[in-house]
Every structure is written in structure tokens, then in C-alpha cells.
Amino acid sequence: MVRPKSSLALLASGSLLLAGCSVGGDDEPPPVEEDYPYVREGRIFQDTGNDDEMRFAITGMERTADYTVMYYEVNYPDGFEGANRNLSMPHTLVDPLSGRVWREYTDAQALKYGSVSPNEDGLYPVHDGVTNEYRRYFPPIPEDVEQVTMIGSGLGAMTGIPIQDVDEEQPDPENPNGPQHLSLDDPPDEDSLTFENRPPDDGAEADVGWVESYVDSEVASVTREGDVETIALHSDVTFEFDESDLTDDAEDVVRDVAQTLRNSVDPVEPVITVIGHTDGIGSDSYNQTLSEERASTVRGVLEDELEDEFEYEVEGRGSTEPIAVEGGPDDEEARARNRRVEFSYKVSTETPAEEEESDDGLGVAERTVHWPAPYTDDPGDVVATAEDDGVRLDVYPLRRDGAYVIGTVTLTNTTDTPVIPDLGGDAARSGGPTQFSSGSLGGFQLLDPETELVRYVSQLTLENGRSTPFAEDVHQLQPDNTYEVVAVFPGPPMDVEELTMRAGVFGELEEIPIEN
Template sequence: MSRPRSLVALSALVSGTLVLSGCGLMQQLGDDAAEPTDDNPVENEDLAQVGHDPLVREARLFVDTGQDARIEVAIEALERTDEYSVLYLDFTFLDQLTGTNDNLSSPPRLMDPVSGRVYEPLIDPVTEEGYGSVPSRDGYFPIYENAPNKWRFYYPPIPRHVTHMTFTGYGVGAMTGVPVTDVDAFREPDVPNVLDYDDNNPPPPGTEVTYELAEPGPEAEPQVVSLESFVDSTVASTTRDGDSETVALHSDVTFDVDESTLTDDAEEIVLQASQTIESNIDPDNPEVTVIGHTDSTGSDSYNMTLSEERAETVRDLLEDELGSDYTFDVEGRASEDPVAEEGGSDNDEAAARNRRVEFSYQVDVEAEGESGEGLDAASRNVAPPATFREEDGEIVASEEYDDVQLDVYPLVRDGAYIVTTVSLTNTTDDPIELDMSGDDATPDGGPDTFSEGTLGGFQLVEPDNDLVRYVAQLKYDVDGEDQYAGFAEEVHALQAGEDYRVMAIFPAPAQEVDNLTLNAGPFGEIEDVPIEN
């Protein structure tokens, strides 16, 4: 799968270093998502206005030359007006680099952990360069060891009721609990001093390196991407994409072969589905779409008829339970929209997953708390945003695969999501290209979309009910087609003896769940990973 163009541009954001004897350079930042609208005032104005000391984390940055350097990222502030949001960030290299280096780590993103909206830096659609701090030499930022780069990034406006965001990028994992401050105007730009230094005259350690500023104009293109998440069970699965929720009832559980009449056990499942709709649907938009699907076996006409009849059966029972306050649209799609690829070694499992009846509706993504009774796979569990953590905590488990050690840290509940952080350490004397796409990485018949990315083979499993939670994905519209990118740090060559922090986001379980099993792809199954609130 090709990566979305916007991601390629953003990856270059902190790119390269033109470095001789320690000086370096890094490149600039850089499409169709609607700007969020927000009519709600800040409910806790004091919370949004409180200042804070810089939020600081250390990490290791992947670079293309293999000189993967230790860095320090310090967030000074995140400010917003009605027009933009601005992140003030200090970026310090703790190791010396030589030559020209391109950054390979993930770009700087902001996530609202309650709604799942992900904000990407504003870019100029013509030049595809980002707004904010301007590179000083041929599109690169000079980097000097232990001299903080004072960077400013522009983002779309964050809704007024949001008080805290989560920052990801540059290999720092997830910096949760970043407070949003309301301002009338952004800070005056620093006086640029970057051209005062060069390889022969580097800044003394601790000197702040400042840049010229490019402020966004009306041509700036905001990009706000919704996370798409997936929760699976033996009877149903739930996909959430922004404010849209789709629940798929597995037909092998609800119908006999070639039948469109519900089994006795299936009627109870559909009744639970009606409770899910009542609990989760946006009361201002009580419309439900019911769609039947089949696998690819059989003729198109037969499959179309069967898919329509099954959808009508589910619709009729939902309508009986929910009453006249809801409207229903029904259609059959036969085998047109598979969620798993048939024809492989796991054909039976993939075909079974494709046989399903889906119902979809709009939800209120800003609502906090837990949804009521209904299907376990469709329970939406929302806590407050997590507080900031300078460290990931104590290692709770370790496994080894192909000379790479995996260390697992406690899970962190952050709004409607679980932050999963692991570190990977190369235990050899040579670089390792870690292959995490083995046969054990993805369950048989698993959905293709949610197996993308470095940690796409990872899942979180609830030990008491076997609910499986997959890595949330960023969904982009690229020339009218959906493309996905894992919301996790991509892993490149692991340098000898070095450790790397890797983060992924999963949909959160209910509040009473205090530990989960981590299916860590080729590293195997790790039980009893605790959740911190």
C-alpha cells in the first residue's frame, strides 16, 4: 500500500541535517478533512488557561544514515485562537551527527483523545511546505548538539471545549495531557539567530537556536483526520470512523447456511444490537442503515438476493424493538465490500468474516462516560484525558524475537483510547531490519485494514470475554480513495545496542477492566499487562 502523499510530506518535516562536525539540518512541515465546528464554550476556563512548565521527554530518532540520535522534546505551550492552534516546541539533539541526515520518525501530530480527531500541521498546498519555523539552508534546519531548536508549528483550530491534547511524533511515544491555552494573539516571533552559527562557529551548548517564521495565509489547508478503530468478538465487530459507527453481526452466528431467518440464539444478539443503537446513536440523527453482505461463493444474483433478505430480517427486528423514533435504510451488497481477502491459506476464516449484516449510524464523539447495555464489541468507553507522564513507567514484561528484545510498559487510558508503549532493543553488534510481518502477526481471516503498519500485528485482548482490539488507523482520502496508515511509530533499522520507543493507539475497554493481554505479533502473547488511569 502506498502511503498518503500528505504523510510523505509530513515525514520530511524534520528531515535532514547538513552536518559537518556536529551541525545538522532538518526540513519543514507539511488534506481533505473538514474543519471541526464547535458551538460549545470552554466548560472549565481555569483549566484551559493554566500555564505549565515545559513537558519534556527523551527519545531516539530514526534517521536514514543510521546515526539514530537521542533527542529531547520539550513542549513549551499549545495555544489556540479561533483561527489556528500553535505548538511551541524545543527540539534538542543529545548526540552528535555528521553528514546529511533525513528524519524517518513519525511527524508531529496532535490528538484529541476523547473524539479521536488527529490534527496535522498546516501546509501550503502549492509548495507543500509547512507553516511555522522556516529552514535556513536549502530546506534544512541546522542542528547542533545540546543546543535547543526553538520551533513553532501551526495546526487547525482546536475546538473550544477541548482542554487537553496528546502529542505524538519523533519517537517520543505519546505525550498525554498537553494543556490547551486560549489566547487573543500568539507570541511574538523570536529574533532569528540561526545564521549567526555554522560548522566553524557552533552555538555554545544550551544556546537556543531561533528561526524566521512563516505564518499561514488563507491558502493554508487544514487536515483533521479521524482515527478508525476496530473491536472484534465471536458474534459481532464494531468499526468507528470519526462520528460514524458500524456494527457487523457475523452471519454464521445469526443465520443458518443459505437462510435469511434468524436462529433462536441470533434473536437475542439482535436485541442486544437494538440496545447498542439506543446507547450509542446521536439522538439528533436517529437514522440507521442496514446492509447485508455475503462471501464470494455463489452467483452474484443469488448473493444479492440473500444479502438483501438478511438485511431486511435484521431491520424488521430492530424496528420492532426501537419503535417509530428511528428511520431505517436497507440494502444488499452481496460480495462487493469484503473486509478480509479470500483465496489465501485462511480462506475459510476470511469468507466467514465477509458474511455479515452491518448496521451503521452517527454517534456523538464528544460524549464522555460509558455506553449502556448492548453488544460488548460496541461499548464505547470514554474517560478523561490522561495526565502527562515524563516516563513510561516500569517494564512489566519482556520477550525476545530474532535478537530483538521487546519491553512492555503499562497501558495508559487516555480518553476513549489505550496508549500502548513498547521499546525494541537490538541485542547484537550489527543493525537489524526487524520483520514483524510473520504468519503469527495477524489472526487468520483478520481484517486487512487493521493489520497495516509496524504494529499492525498487535492486538489487545480482554481476558474475560475475548474481545479483540486492533491498532487504530489514520484514514485518508487520497484522490477519492481511502488509504490507511497505522497511528504508530514506524520501525526502521535498529542500530546495535540501541533501544527505541514505539507507540500504538487502541480503542479503550470498560473502566472496570484493569489489565489486558497483548498479542505482540511475532513476540507472542503477553498476559496481564496493567492499565493505568
């Protein structure tokens, strides 16, 4: 069989790519038990506003030499009317340990491989009391990954889904009856609808990528994408305006960064790239020169501190790569964020010796990986509630899932008219990266009141350059309806038992517990 085209180079590395951490602390990993089906029920967003209760059940997750195949069933316990399209994000599988991401194979018309739409438009007939059976194809997930988290049903994150190793996938459905019952006036006699199966052919494409995380403090921030980590020192603690010489305090911070780099950089590729940036004030040529001078100054301190342990590359990028939008109401703070020096490197897979926690904000580079969260369809008890403009927000305990924590909330429209809640990034921390404040849950962050570290909603960054929040989109809320949505954040250290949730227009909700 010819394997479909998909850039699978990202799959070659090991499953644990997070620096400065070990999996699960001293705990033993939970047993991986196959207990199919894994079922979620809840209200989903539809493009027509006919938001019905849906039952979504994963009945199998098989790994062959060529693909990963997901089998699932969908039905609507309360009935379903008309032609609707689920507005959930594409089905996405995530390895919560490494942060690798896989999406379904699609063809040139963006139609999914697997169960074939009898209308050839991606839509399927739905009848009351009848279960639709589907299968979808994903790239072959590496053998060291035993469990994945699935998002994209519209019903939150389904954690701890085990992968079954098989020589061959399940046979195609015999005599699929879906095409014979396209009309609502022609319901089937059977309890289920099945459809023809179309495996990926030569030229099929699948999105592969990584979870990208962002942790911020007053001193520094860290962005992590795959096995590449970037520490950014904010300019207000490194340089005076229009200067390339470090302040005395800033030099101490850079020396602290050197210790972090010593513990984190991959010894196989011991290259540290020091990158200087400026804000948008001044000419392009002037900013280019200033950014290069700042990067060279910082490199000198690193060389003095680390001696010949690493190789260095120096780059100046002027004002060409801003992380915050200038010219808005927070212009001064945005410009300060853009005037920065970054350290980019490939992370080590080794676990460094434990070191004392510092209070200088460089804890942003600390990584903690727990075991994958076991499957559950119970978010727990409500631990905080807030209301804004006719929408009630209920917050449930955070759950650790590998290197991340899953934040689960429900939104209830308490009015008698449809409402689109304001959950964007307007209330986010000023000056943060625009991409991490975008999307319908962009105004949400997790704050550790002890360290003042801020954890933003993670991003799914795909090979084609597209980036999307690791969260379900929120659409129009129908009257008296309740919707469960999730957002995924980089996980804090294991000794952190609760965090404050910054919930955009709903304000700050304190003491949200974390379940391990």
C-alpha cells in the same frame, strides 16, 4: 486575515461524542496545570541509520482565533553528525475525549508552515550543544478542548499538553540566525538557532480527521469513526451459507443488538442503515441480491423489536466491500468475516441507563472515556519481556488517555548487526480487517481474557481518505540500541484492570496492568 482552506466541519460537534459512556466515572477531573516545557528524551529513527538520542521539548501550545500554534525545541545531548531526517510520523494533535485529529498546515510542496527551512528543502542545520527552536501551525482547536495528546516526535505519546488561549501568537524571532550557520564548520556562538517564521497563507492545507477504533469478538465487531458507529454481525452467527433466513440463535443476537441500538443511536438523527455483505463466491448480481435479502431480513427483526422508534435504510453491497483478504491461508475465516450484516448510525451523546453486561459478545459496543492522561516522561517499570530473533521486547503498563489506552514498549537489538523486526499483522487474529492489521505494529492487539474481546491498534483516518495506524513506525534497529514506541487502542471499561497483549511474533503477554 483570510483563514487557510481546511474542511473544519468536523470541528463543529461537541467534545464528547462517545456513546454509552460518561467521562471519568465518579472521579473528579485532574486539574489542568501549565507546566511548560514538556520534555521527552530518547533514541529516534533517522533515514541514514545514525539513530541518536534526542531531546524534544514542547515550550508552548497557543490557541488564537485563526490557529493552534505549537512551539518546541530540539537538541541532541550526545552530539549529532551529518545530514539526517527524522523518520517519525507527522506532528499530530489528538483530543483523547472525542478522538478528533489535527495535523500541521503544509503548502503545495508539502513543506510545513512556521519555522522556515533555510535550505528550502525541509532540512535544518544542527550543531553540537545548540538547541533548535521551532513553531508549527495547526487548525484552530475547538474551545472546549483543554488538553491534547501530541504524537510525531518519534518519542512516543506526549499526553496532557494544555492549550493556552491568547489573543495573538508570540512575536516572530528577531534576527533569526539559522540561515547564517548552515555549515557544520560554522557553529553559532549562541546556545540556540532560530529561523524565519512563515504563517499559513490563503490556500494552505491541513489534515483533519478522527481516530478510528475497532473492537472484535466471536459474535460481532464495532468500528468507530468520529460520531459514526458500525456494528457488524459475523455471518457464522447469523446466516447459514447461501441463506438469507436467520437462524433461531441469530435472531436472539439481533434482538440483543436492538437494545444496543436503542441506547446508542442519536435521537436527533434516529436513522439506522442496515447493510448486507457477501463473500467473493458467486456472480456480482447474485451476491447483490443475496446481500439485499439478508439486510431486509435483519431489518424486519429490528422493526419488530424497536417498533417505530427509528427510521431504517436498507442497502446491499454484495462482495464489493470485503474487510478481510480472501484467497490466503485463512481463506475460510476471511470469507466468513466478509459475509456479514452491518448496522451503521450516528451515535448519541446521551449517557444511557446502566444495563447488565451480557456475555453474548455485544460488549464490543460499550464505550468508556476516562480523563485525559496527565503528562509524564516516565513509562513506569517493565511488566513483561519477550525475545525473538535477536530483538528484546519490554512492555510497560498501559495508560488510560480519554477514550483510549496507550501501550508503551521498548525494542532492543541485542545483536551486532542492524535488524528490522517483524511486527506486522501476520500473527494477528485471522480474518480481521486488513487496515487494522497493517503497519509496523499491526500484529499487536489487546485481549480481555474475561470477555474475549479483542482491541486492535486504532487508526488515524483523515479527511482525504488516508488512514494510518495510531502508532509510531518501527524501522531498522541499530546494534545495542533501544527504542521506545507506542500504540494506541480503544479503552476497555473502567473495571478492567489488566489485559493480555498480543505482540505478534513475540506471542501473548498476560496480565499487563492498566493505569488510570
